[in-house]
Amino acid sequence: MQPARFLSTVAILSFVFFFGLLVAEVEEEKKTFIFLVDPKQKPSPFVSHSHWYSSLLPTSATLVHHHHSLFSGFSAARLTVSQARSVGRCQGVVAALDDYLLRPHTTRSPSFLGLDLPASRLSATSYGGSAAVIGFVDTGIWPERPSFSGRGLGPLPRRWQGRCDQGNGFNCSKCNRKLVGARAFFAGYAAAFGITNTRRGDAVWSVRDHDGHGTHVASIAAGAPVDGANFYGFASGIARGVAPRARIAVYKACWDEGCMVSDVVAAVEAAVSDGVDVLSLSIGATSPAPSYELDPLAVATFRATIRGVFVSASAGNGGPTPQSVGNIPPWITAVGAGTIDRDFPAVVLLGNGTRIHGTSISLRHHKYLLGRRHQATPVVSAGIVAALANLTNLSVVGFIVFWKSSGHVSRIEIAAELKRLGAVATIVFHGEFDPGGIVAEAHVVPTVTVESQGAATIDAYLKTVKNPTAVIYSQGTAVHPGFGAPVAASFSARGPNPAVPWVLKPDLLAPGVDILGAWTGSVGPSGLRSDARQPKFSVASGTSMSCPHVSGVAALVRSARPGWSPGEIRSALMTTAMDAGISDEAVENGGGPLAMGAGYLFPERAADPGLVYDLGYEDYVELLCGLNYSARAIHIITGGAGVRCGDARAGLWGFNYPAFVASAEDVTLMGEAVFQRRLRRVDVGKKGQWYRAEVASPEGYAVEVEPRRLWFDGSGEGERVEFSLALRCIEDSRNNGRRWWWKGGSLTWREEGGKKRRVRSPIVVFSISDM
Numbered sequence: 113m114q115p116a117r118f119l120s121t122v123a124i125l126s127f128v129f130f131f132g133l134l135v136a137e138v139e140e141e142k143k144t145f146i147f148l149v150d151p152k153q154k155p156s157p158f159v160s161h162s163h164w165y166s167s168l169l170p171t172s173a174t175l176v177h178h179h180h181s182l183f184s185g186f187s188a189a190r191l192t193v194s195q196a197r198s199v200g201r202c203q204g205v206v207a208a209l210d211d212y213l214l215r216p217h218t219t220r221s222p223s224f225l226g227l228d229l230p231a232s233r234l235s236a237t238s239y240g241g242s243a244a245v246i247g248f249v250d251t252g253i254w255p256e257r258p259s260f261s262g263r264g265l266g267p268l269p270r271r272w273q274g275r276c277d278q279g280n281g282f283n284c285s286k287c288n289r290k291l292v293g294a295r296a297f298f299a300g301y302a303a304a305f306g307i308t309n310t311r312r313g314d315a316v317w318s319v320r321d322h323d324g325h326g327t328h329v330a331s332i333a334a335g336a337p338v339d340g341a342n343f344y345g346f347a348s349g350i351a352r353g354v355a356p357r358a359r360i361a362v363y364k365a366c367w368d369e370g371c372m373v374s375d376v377v378a379a380v381e382a383a384v385s386d387g388v389d390v391l392s393l394s395i396g397a398t399s400p401a402p403s404y405e406l407d408p409l410a411v412a413t414f415r416a417t418i419r420g421v422f423v424s425a426s427a428g429n430g431g432p433t434p435q436s437v438g439n440i441p442p443w444i445t446a447v448g449a450g451t452i453d454r455d456f457p458a459v460v461l462l463g464n465g466t467r468i469h470g471t472s473i474s475l476r477h478h479k480y481l482l483g484r485r486h487q488a489t490p491v492v493s494a495g496i497v498a499a500l501a502n503l504t505n506l507s508v509v510g511f512i513v514f515w516k517s518s519g520h521v522s523r524i525e526i527a528a529e530l531k532r533l534g535a536v537a538t539i540v541f542h543g544e545f546d547p548g549g550i551v552a553e554a555h556v557v558p559t560v561t562v563e564s565q566g567a568a569t570i571d572a573y574l575k576t577v578k579n580p581t582a583v584i585y586s587q588g589t590a591v592h593p594g595f596g597a598p599v600a601a602s603f604s605a606r607g608p609n610p611a612v613p614w615v616l617k618p619d620l621l622a623p624g625v626d627i628l629g630a631w632t633g634s635v636g637p638s639g640l641r642s643d644a645r646q647p648k649f650s651v652a653s654g655t656s657m658s659c660p661h662v663s664g665v666a667a668l669v670r671s672a673r674p675g676w677s678p679g680e681i682r683s684a685l686m687t688t689a690m691d692a693g694i695s696d697e698a699v700e701n702g703g704g705p706l707a708m709g710a711g712y713l714f715p716e717r718a719a720d721p722g723l724v725y726d727l728g729y730e731d732y733v734e735l736l737c738g739l740n741y742s743a744r745a746i747h748i749i750t751g752g753a754g755v756r757c758g759d760a761r762a763g764l765w766g767f768n769y770p771a772f773v774a775s776a777e778d779v780t781l782m783g784e785a786v787f788q789r790r791l792r793r794v795d796v797g798k799k800g801q802w803y804r805a806e807v808a809s810p811e812g813y814a815v816e817v818e819p820r821r822l823w824f825d826g827s828g829e830g831e832r833v834e835f836s837l838a839l840r841c842i843e844d845s846r847n848n849g850r851r852w853w854w855k856g857g858s859l860t861w862r863e864e865g866g867k868k869r870r871v872r873s874p875i876v877v878f879s880i881s882d883m
C-alpha cells in the first residue's frame with residue numbers, strides 16, 4: 113500500500129469512528145488495533161492467552177504482537193472498525209486502541225555542557241554512566257562505527273536481560289559491551305503497509321540502520337570517545353556521547369515511512385523487560401490521540417515510568433507556533449532544542465561589496481571560493497519554493513540560485529534538484545518555519561543558509577542590479593565559549609501544553625542545532641539515494657538531537673543516584689537548568705518558558721540538586737482525576753483497579769511538578785490560583801538545613817509562598833516538607849490594550865549557608881485569548 117493511501121485510510125477511519133453512520137460505506141477498510149485485556153478475566157476453557165486472543169478475532173484478522181509485560185493484550189491487524197468494536201465489547205477486553213504512525217523528529221555538545229573529565233564531578237561519580245542502559249526506539253544502528261566500540265568497558269550490569277537478534281545484515285557478533293541489545297519490531301508496519309513477505313532475519317528487516325537517524329541519536333547519548341571525528345573538516349575533534357560509558361540497547365521500530373505505534377509499544381515493552389534504565393524516543397506523531405487512554409504509547413510509557421524507567425522524548429520541530437509541542441503526557445520528559453557555542457559560519461559576498469553572514473557545512477574546504485578564487489558568479493532568484501514542481505523549466509545552469517523554502521518541503525531535495533538543473537551553488541532562506549534560525553544542512557550542492565535580514569538584503573540587491581553576482585565561502589568551524597549561546601531554536605516546538613496546560617511542556621532545552629553524531633554507512637548524510645558520500649559522522653539538527661542529550665544525562669544521574677525515581681531525576685534536571693540569558697531565535701514570537709521549559713540542561717548541577725519534587729503513581733492518578741478522566745480511562749492507563757478520585761481540584765493544582773503554570777483566564781476566574789507542592793531532601797548532609805524562597809513574580813501578578821522558609825531537620829533522605837504558592841492578578845496590562853500570550857517568573861529555593869544550592873522552578877501565566 114502506498115503511504116498516501118495508507119494515511120487517507122487512517123483519516124477515513126478516524127472520521128468514521130466519530131460518525132458511525134458512514135461505517136457501512138467503507139467497511140472494507142482494515143487496519144491494526146491494540147487491545148488491552150484484563151488477564152484475570154480469561155475464560156477458563158482457553159489453555160493459553162494466545163488461544164483466548166485468537167478466539168476473539170474474526171478469521172480474516174491476524175495477530176501482530178502479544179503484549180504481556182507492561183500490559184496484557186495484543187495487537188491485531190486487518191480488522192474493520194466495527195469488528196474492532198465488537199472485539200472491544202468481549203468479556204475481559206478493556207480497550208481497543210487505534211494504531212497510528214510516528215516519525216523520527218530529525219561534537220562538541222558534551223563539553224559545552226561541562227561534562228569533560230576531569231573537572232566534571234557528575235562524569236566522575238557516575239563512571240560515565242557505565243551502570244546504565246539506554247534504550248533507543250528508532251531506525252536501528254550501524255554497529256561498526258567507532259562510537260559503538262565496547263573497548264575498555266566492564267561487564268554488563270547483572271540485571272540486564274536483553275539480547276541481539278541475529279539477522280542477515282546484522283550479525284549478533286556486532287553486539288559488545290557497548291551495544292548490549294539489538295532487536296527489530298516490524299509486524300505492525302508490515303500489516304499497515306500491506307507487506308506480506310517478511311521473514312525475521314531478512315536483511316531488510318534487520319536492526320541495521322539504513323536511515324542514519326538511530327545511529328546519530330545513539331551516539332549523541334552514549335557514544336564512546338572517538339578521536340579525530342569530523343564532517344568533511346567541520347566540527348573536528350573528539351566526538352563523544354553525553355554518557356560515554358553507558359550501554360546502548362537498540363529497538364528498531366522505525367522503517368522507511370515511519371514507526372507504527374503497535375511496533376513502538378512492543379519495543380517499549382521489550383526494553384522495559386530487558387532492563388533499560390532510560391528510554392530515548394526521538395520520534396513523534398503528527399496528530400496524537402486526544403486523550404491518554406486512547407493512545408497506546410501514553411499507556412506504555414506511563415507503565416514504564418512506574419517501573420522506574422526514565423522516558424525522554426523529542427518535543428517536536430513545529431515551532432515557533434504556540435501549542436506545537438508533542439510527546440506531552442506528564443510522565444514523559446519532552447525536550448526542546450537549543451543552540452550550542454559552535455557554528456559553521458559562511459559568507460555571501462555580494463557583487464556590490466556587502467557581506468551577508470550565514471551558515472554552511474557543504475562548502476568543503478575552508479576559505480574555499482566558489483569557482484576560481486575570488487571569481488564572482490552570477491546569481492538568480494528562484495523565489496519561493498513550496499514544491500519540486502515549482503522548479504520546472506528554471507534555467508539556472510552556471511548560476512548561484514537564491515531561494516526561499518516554504519511549507520513542509522525537503523530543502524535537501526530541492527537543493528539537489530537545483531544542482532541537477534545546473535546550479536553551481538545555492539543560497540537558501542528557511543522561510544516561515546525558521547525565519548530567524550539558521551541550521552547547517554548536509555546539502556549535496558554548496559549551499560549557504562541565511563536568515564531573514566540577509567535574505568531581504570539579497571532580495572533588494574537582486575532587484576536593483578542588472579547583472580548580480582556573488583562569491584560564497586566558508587569560514588570553517590567557529591567556537592565562541594560564553595558568547596551567543598544558548599538560544600532556543602525557532603523550530604523547537606512550543607507550549608502551552610495543548611492537552612494539560614497546567615503541566616509545563618517542553619520540560620527543558622538541550623543542544624539540538626548542528627550536532628555531530630555517528631552516521632550510517634547505508635546512505636549519504638543528505639539522506640538522498642543519489643548522495644554517494646560516506647562520512648563516519650554527520651551534522652544534524654532537531655529535537656531528535658536534543659532528546660538523547662537528556663537521555664544521556666539521565667543515565668549519568670541514574671548511575672550516580674541509583675535510588676531516584678524518574679520523577680525525581682526529571683525534577684533534578686529541571687530545577688538545576690540554566691535559565692539566565694537564554695534568548696529565542698524566533699524573537700518576535702519569543703516563547704520564554706513556553707519555549708525553553710525550566711531552562712537549558714546543566715548536567716553538572718543535576719546530580720546534586722539538594723531538593724526534588726518527587727512524583728509517583730498516586731500523583732499521576734490524582735492528576736488524571738483532576739482532569740475528569742473516568743475510572744475506566746484511569747484503569748486503562750494505569751492498569752490499577754478500584755481507583756477512587758478525591759478532591760479533583762487538588763489533583764490539578766497539587767500535582768507535584770517542578771513548575772507553576774496557570775492560564776490568565778483561570779487566575780481571573782478563581783481570584784487566586786493556589787498550588788500545593790512538596791519537596792524531598794536528597795543531599796546526604798546529616799545536619800538540619802534551611803531553604804529560603806526567592807520569588808520573581810510575573811509582571812502584573814503577585815506571588816505568595818507559604819511558608820517562606822523551609823526547615824529540613826536532617827532526619828534522612830526521605831524527609832519531605834510541603835508548601836503552597838498563591839498567584840493573584842494585580843494588574844492585567846491587557847486592560848490597557850496590550851496583548852501578551854505569556855508572563856514568566858520563578859520560585860527559587862535557596863540553601864542558606866552550606867553549598868548554596870538553588871532549586872528553581874518557572875512560574876508561567878499564559879493567555880488563551882491572546883495566543
Ligand SMILES: *[C@@H]1O[C@H](CO)[C@@H](O)[C@H](O)[C@H]1NC(C)=O
Binds near residue numbers: 284285
Ligand atoms: C557472524 O560472525 C561470526 C564471527 O565473525 C561468523 O563466524 C559467522 O559466520 C557470522 N554469521 C553470519 C550469519 O553471518
Ligand SMILES: *[C@@H]1O[C@H](CO)[C@@H](O)[C@H](O)[C@H]1NC(C)=O
Binds near residue numbers: 497498501502
Ligand atoms: C509552487 O508549488 C505550490 C505547491 O505545489 C503551488 O501551490 C504553487 O502555485 C507553485 N508556485 C509556482 C510559482 O509555481
Ligand SMILES: *[C@@H]1O[C@H](CO)[C@@H](O)[C@H](O)[C@H]1NC(C)=O
Binds near residue numbers: 505
Ligand atoms: C515547461 O515547458 C514546457 C515546454 O516548453 C511547457 O509545455 C510547460 O507548460 C512548462 N511548464 C511550466 C510549469 O511552465
Ligand SMILES: *[C@@H]1O[C@H](CO)[C@@H](O)[C@H](O)[C@H]1NC(C)=O
Binds near residue numbers: 569573
Ligand atoms: C548592496 O545592495 C544592497 C541591496 O540593495 C544594499 O542594502 C547594500 O547597502 C549595498 N551595498 C553597498 C556597499 O552599496
Ligand SMILES: *[C@@H]1O[C@H](CO)[C@@H](O)[C@H](O)[C@H]1NC(C)=O
Binds near residue numbers: 738739740
Ligand atoms: C471537571 O468537571 C467539573 C464539573 O463538571 C468542571 O467544573 C471542571 O472544569 C472540569 N475540569 C476540567 C479540567 O475539565
